[in-house]
Amino acid sequence: MRRRAPKHRVVVVGAGIGGIAAALRLAAAGCSVLVLEASDAPGGKLRQVRAGGRMFDAGPTVLTMKWVFDDLLKDCGTCLDDELALEKADLLARHYWRDGACLDLHADPGRNVEAIRAFAGDREAEGFQRFAADSRRVFDLLKTTFIDATRPNPVSLSWRIGMTKPGALFALKPFSTLWSVLGDYFSDPRLKQLFARYATYCGSSPYLAPATLMLVAHVEQTGVWIPKDGMHALARRLVDLAAGLGVEIRYAARVETIVTAAGGTRVAGVSLSGGETVPAEQVVFNGDVAALAQLLGRPERPRRGGNPAQRSQSALVVCAPARPQGVPLAHHTVFFSDAYEAEFDAVFERRAPPDDPTVYVCAQDRTGGGVAGPAAATAERIYCLMNLPADGDRHDYSESELDRCLTAMDRRLAANGLVLRRNRQAQVLSAPDLFDRLYPATGGALYGRASHGWMASFNRPGARAALQGLYLAGGSVHPGPGVPMAALSGKIAADCLLADLASTGRFRPAATAGGMRTRPATADSSR
Known part of the structure; x- marks a missing residue:
C-alpha cells in the first residue's frame, strides 16, 4: 500500500x-x-x-x-x-461631558439623528446625516480595494478604485485630518470630540490622522457585538x-x-x-x-x-471590581476631557500622561441595552482606559506615577457625573512598561x-x-x-x-x- x-x-x-x-x-x-x-x-x-x-x-x-x-x-x-x-448591541456607546451632558449612539441610524437633534439642534442632526452618508461611502470604496486586499500603494489603490472616478478618490479626503474634516459636518465641539475619537481606534491623534478614518463610524453603525463570555x-x-x-x-x-x-x-x-x-x-x-x-x-x-515618534499610543488599563454611582453606565461609555487637543499633545508631543484624560469605561457585566446590570450594591467588573505614550521600553511606571494617573482618571469621571468606588486592593493595572514586556520591541504601542x-x-x-x-x-x-x-x-x-x-x-x-x-x-x- x-x-x-x-x-x-x-x-x-x-x-x-x-x-x-x-x-x-x-x-x-x-x-x-x-x-x-x-x-x-x-x-x-x-x-x-x-x-x-x-x-x-x-x-x-x-x-x-x-x-x-x-x-x-x-x-x-x-x-x-x-x-x-453573541449579543448585537442596540446601544453602541454612551458619551458624557462635564456635568453629565449625555449622548447615546444607537444601532438604529434614525434614533441617532433624533438623539443628536435633541442634544445639539437641527443643524447638527443634518450634519450627522451627511457625515454618516460620507463615512459609508469611504468604507464602501475601501472595503475590497484596501481593507480586504493585499497592501496597495497609492497608484494601485487609485487603479482599484478607478482612475476614471476622480470624485470617488476625492471622497476619501486623504490629505485632510480627521479633526479638520469634522468641522465640515459639526459646529458643536462635543460632536467633533465624539467622532474624532475614532482615530484612537488605531492608536492615533485625530489632529494628525487622515480623514479616511471616518469610515469607522460606518463600521460601528453596521454592528457592534458583545460576546456573552467576553x-x-x-x-x-x-x-x-x-x-x-x-x-x-x-x-x-x-x-x-x-x-x-x-x-x-x-x-x-x-x-x-x-x-x-x-x-x-x-x-x-x-x-x-x-x-x-x-x-x-x-x-x-x-x-x-x-x-518612538512613529509609534501609536499606549494606555493605562485598570480592571477592578467597582460600584459605580451617579450617571448610569452602558456596556461602552466614554467620559470626555475638557482639554482634548492638550490630551493628544501630551501623548504624542510631550510623551507624558495627560493631565485631563478622556476615560473609556467598559462595564463588562452590562448588556447591550446599556442600563441592565448588577444591583447597585454589588461590585461589578469595571475596565477603565486612558491614553498614554508608548514609552514602556524607556520608562518604568512607578506606583506613585500610576496613582497620579488613577487620580486624573477619577477626577475626570467625577466631573462628568460618575463616582467609581473601585476595590484598589483587587485592581490590576496594565501600563506601557508591562505592554512592552508582553509585546516585545513596541515600547507598549498597542497599534503598531x-x-x-x-x-x-x-x-x-x-x-x-x-x-x-x-x-x-x-x-x-x-x-x-x-x-x-x-x-x-x-x-x-x-x-x-x-x-x-x-x-x-x-x-x-x-x-x-x-x-x-x-x-x-x-x-x-x-x-
Missing part, C-alpha cells in the same frame, strides 16, 4: 487573532500547521486578567465587522453565530476550531530567532528559548514588526521599538505605527516580508489594528503563502465546498 506523504508544514509564531486566522486558513487548505505561542493562553492582545477572583477582558472590548469572521469560518463549515454566544472567548473558540482542523498549538514556546538559509535570503525555521530548532520553509510571524530585527539577528536596524499623515496606511508592511518564506500578520501590518483587521491580516498572509506555494507547483491547496475540505493533500504536499 502506498504510504501517504505528509502535508506541507507551516510554522505560525504567535497565537494572536492574526496568527489564529492564518492557521485556520492554512489548515483548511491542507497544510500542517504548528503555532508557537510564548504565553500560556491564546489571543495576544485579547488577554484576560484575574481581579477580585473574577476574570476580566483586559484588551480590546469592541467586536465589529463580524463578516470578517463569518468569511474566515466558511473554511470550517460554520459561522461566528454558531460558535459563539472577547477572550473569541480567541478560545477560534483556537478550538483550528485544533479541530489538525492545527498543533504549543504554549510557553517563545521564539528567539527566525533561522535563515541560502545566505540569509530565505527562512529555514525558528529557534526557541529552550534551544530547540523547528525547521520550516514558511513562517507566519504574528507579532509587532518592530520585533523582527532582533528575531532576525539585526538588532541595530531598526533600534529597539523602532522610531500611528496612522499619522496621508501615507500612514501605505507605510504599514504587507503580508510578504523581504525574506523569502516569511509572512507577516497582526495589527502592525496591513490592513491595520483592531480585532477584525488583525484577522484579515492573517487571512491575507495565508492566502499569499498559499499562492506562492501553488506557483512553485510543490503544493496544491485543498479545494473546499461549503467550507469543508473535499480532497486530502496529495503527494505534492510533501515538501
Whole structure:
C-alpha cells in the first residue's frame, strides 16, 4: 500500500487573532500547521486578567465587522453565530461631558439623528446625516480595494478604485485630518470630540490622522457585538476550531530567532528559548514588526521599538471590581476631557500622561441595552482606559506615577457625573512598561505605527516580508489594528503563502465546498 506523504508544514509564531486566522486558513487548505505561542493562553492582545477572583477582558472590548469572521469560518463549515454566544448591541456607546451632558449612539441610524437633534439642534442632526452618508461611502470604496486586499500603494489603490472616478478618490479626503474634516459636518465641539475619537481606534491623534478614518463610524453603525463570555472567548473558540482542523498549538514556546538559509535570503525555521530548532520553509510571524530585527539577528536596524515618534499610543488599563454611582453606565461609555487637543499633545508631543484624560469605561457585566446590570450594591467588573505614550521600553511606571494617573482618571469621571468606588486592593493595572514586556520591541504601542499623515496606511508592511518564506500578520501590518483587521491580516498572509506555494507547483491547496475540505493533500504536499 502506498504510504501517504505528509502535508506541507507551516510554522505560525504567535497565537494572536492574526496568527489564529492564518492557521485556520492554512489548515483548511491542507497544510500542517504548528503555532508557537510564548504565553500560556491564546489571543495576544485579547488577554484576560484575574481581579477580585473574577476574570476580566483586559484588551480590546469592541467586536465589529463580524463578516470578517463569518468569511474566515466558511473554511470550517460554520459561522461566528454558531460558535459563539453573541449579543448585537442596540446601544453602541454612551458619551458624557462635564456635568453629565449625555449622548447615546444607537444601532438604529434614525434614533441617532433624533438623539443628536435633541442634544445639539437641527443643524447638527443634518450634519450627522451627511457625515454618516460620507463615512459609508469611504468604507464602501475601501472595503475590497484596501481593507480586504493585499497592501496597495497609492497608484494601485487609485487603479482599484478607478482612475476614471476622480470624485470617488476625492471622497476619501486623504490629505485632510480627521479633526479638520469634522468641522465640515459639526459646529458643536462635543460632536467633533465624539467622532474624532475614532482615530484612537488605531492608536492615533485625530489632529494628525487622515480623514479616511471616518469610515469607522460606518463600521460601528453596521454592528457592534458583545460576546456573552467576553472577547477572550473569541480567541478560545477560534483556537478550538483550528485544533479541530489538525492545527498543533504549543504554549510557553517563545521564539528567539527566525533561522535563515541560502545566505540569509530565505527562512529555514525558528529557534526557541529552550534551544530547540523547528525547521520550516514558511513562517507566519504574528507579532509587532518592530520585533523582527532582533528575531532576525539585526538588532541595530531598526533600534529597539523602532522610531518612538512613529509609534501609536499606549494606555493605562485598570480592571477592578467597582460600584459605580451617579450617571448610569452602558456596556461602552466614554467620559470626555475638557482639554482634548492638550490630551493628544501630551501623548504624542510631550510623551507624558495627560493631565485631563478622556476615560473609556467598559462595564463588562452590562448588556447591550446599556442600563441592565448588577444591583447597585454589588461590585461589578469595571475596565477603565486612558491614553498614554508608548514609552514602556524607556520608562518604568512607578506606583506613585500610576496613582497620579488613577487620580486624573477619577477626577475626570467625577466631573462628568460618575463616582467609581473601585476595590484598589483587587485592581490590576496594565501600563506601557508591562505592554512592552508582553509585546516585545513596541515600547507598549498597542497599534503598531500611528496612522499619522496621508501615507500612514501605505507605510504599514504587507503580508510578504523581504525574506523569502516569511509572512507577516497582526495589527502592525496591513490592513491595520483592531480585532477584525488583525484577522484579515492573517487571512491575507495565508492566502499569499498559499499562492506562492501553488506557483512553485510543490503544493496544491485543498479545494473546499461549503467550507469543508473535499480532497486530502496529495503527494505534492510533501515538501
